[in-house]
Amino acid sequence: MSxxxxITYTFNAPRELVFKVFTESKHLQNWWGPKGWTFHVAKADFRSGGVFHYSQKPADGDIMWVKFVYSEIVAPEKIIYTSFFSDEEGNIVRAPFDANWPLKTLNSMTFIEGEGTTTLSMIVAPESPTEEELKTFEASQEIVQEGFTGTFNQLSEYLTKK
Structure with a gap:
């Protein structure tokens, strides 16, 4: 385990377009998150030091808040941000699905230009995890991978309409 x-995913779209739909909430609300969930953007400030704060809600469950804090943005090549579950005000809270999920994860996304395609390479790592959080993170890798793949499948479908 690591x-x-x-996660690596190739989109059949140019890099500038793929980067744009990752950085504008008017696009993100159409594809980000689990399929069939309601998505609401509370704050979108896409710059180094900026914040993306949103809620998502399954049809049969409770609302979850998530916050990204961007540390580095190099358009259209790279986005690095810290992600954590939050309350409506943006304060860090434990993940609603597992109290031992790491409080914060560091997410590094690199967008690689192909011939009319874009390959996204995303690395997710827990930030300063406890031993218990690290075990939970390692045990959840397959589930997280499936979640991101499902989200990226939705983005791939969304890009065909752009």
Whole structure:
């Protein structure tokens, strides 16, 4: 097992477009998150030091708040941000699905230009995890990978309409 995992996904769209739909809430609300969930953007400030704060809600469950804090943005090549579950005000809270999920994860996304395609390489790693959080993170890698793959499938479908 590893203390980080990598997800690679290739989109049939140019890099500038893929980067744009990752950075504008008017696009993100159409594809981000689990399929069939309600998505609401509370704050979108896409810059180094900026914040993306949103809620998502399954049809049969409770609302969850998530916050990203961007540390580095190099358009259209790279986005690095810290992600954590939050309350409506943006304060860090424990993950609603597992109290031992790491409080914060560091997410590094690199967008690689192909011939009319874009390959996204995303690395997710827990930030300063406890031993218990690290075990939970390692045990959840397959589930997290499936979640991101489902989200990226939705983005791939969304890009065909752009």
């Amino acid at each position: 203390t980080q995992f990598e």
